[in-house]
Amino acid sequence: MNLIEYPDRDMLAIDLANTLGDELTEALHHEDRATLVVPGGTTPGPIFDDLCAVDLAWDRVDVMLSDERWVPADHPRSNTKLVRDRLLKGPASAAQMVPLYQDADAPEAMVAALAPEIEAKLPISIALLGMGADMHTASLFPRGDNLRLALDPQAPVLVPMRAEGLPEQRITLSARVLRDAMKLHIVIMGDDKREAVERAHNLTPEEAPVRSVLDRAAIHWAP
Numbered sequence: 001m002n003l004i005e006y007p008d009r010d011m012l013a014i015d016l017a018n019t020l021g022d023e024l025t026e027a028l029h030h031e032d033r034a035t036l037v038v039p040g041g042t043t044p045g046p047i048f049d050d051l052c053a054v055d056l057a058w059d060r061v062d063v064m065l066s067d068e069r070w071v072p073a074d075h076p077r078s079n080t081k082l083v084r085d086r087l088l089k090g091p092a093s094a095a096q097m098v099p100l101y102q103d104a105d106a107p108e109a110m111v112a113a114l115a116p117e118i119e120a121k122l123p124i125s126i127a128l129l130g131m132g133a134d135m136h137t138a139s140l141f142p143r144g145d146n147l148r149l150a151l152d153p154q155a156p157v158l159v160p161m162r163a164e165g166l167p168e169q170r171i172t173l174s175a176r177v178l179r180d181a182m183k184l185h186i187v188i189m190g191d192d193k194r195e196a197v198e199r200a201h202n203l204t205p206e207e208a209p210v211r212s213v214l215d216r217a218a219i220h221w222a223p
């Protein structure tokens with residue numbers, strides 16, 4: 001396992017933001033535009049705070065979420081809101097956000113409308129993913145109602161997802177889209193997530209969906 005350990009969460013945020021900035025700069029040497037995928041949830045905020053200040057050609061960067069909770073973009077649980085509030089600031093405000101949400105009761109109604117813009121931005125140049133202690137990544141949840149489809153090598157780019165215990169519906173990039181990223185990083189914090197990622201190695205992607213990207217990813221961990 002390609003595990004990179006940091007002494008604390010601040011160091012992780014600074015170093016990982018610099019790594020992502022360097023990789024974006026490198027990608028922009030070779031391509032007109034680069035696609036950066038980022039997670040939602042509670043972990044990435046401090047990384048975004050550092051990454052948004054990195055000096056690079058943000059006007060040539062497309063930012064996309066790995067997954068979204070199906071709530072309006074001004075809702076406190078919206079990942080879009082998190083990215084707007086913490087990443088698209090300062091120099092990074094020149095980046096273009098690719099939406100994973102549009103007003104509708106359910107994601108099923110919007111998949112067809114959202115997918116073409118996402119397809120146009122693939123493959124992903126750099127993906128940063130989070131992970132839950134239940135070994136989900138993006139919104140690829142163990143026992144998610146559409147997990148089988150989302151793990152399929154022929155899956156559509158976007159898959160709606162529901163799973164027991166989640167307060168809202170989700171929409172997620174499929175595993176094959178995440179796996180095809182040119183660079184792939186997973187960020188985890190705390191002992192429970194480190195144990196979970198180690199456990200995932202011996203499980204199937206159906207049991208531990210993070211397994212579908214694990215062999216391609218650098219895992220960044222702080223206590």
Ligand SMILES: O=C(O)[C@H](O)[C@@H](O)[C@H](O)[C@H](O)COP(=O)(O)O
Pocket residue numbers: 039040041042043044066067068069079129130131132136137138139
């Ligand atoms: O919308 C989300 O929740 C995510 O994109 C999700 O995949 C997240 O990365 C993990 O659940 C970890 O979440 P935490 O960082 O909050 O632990």
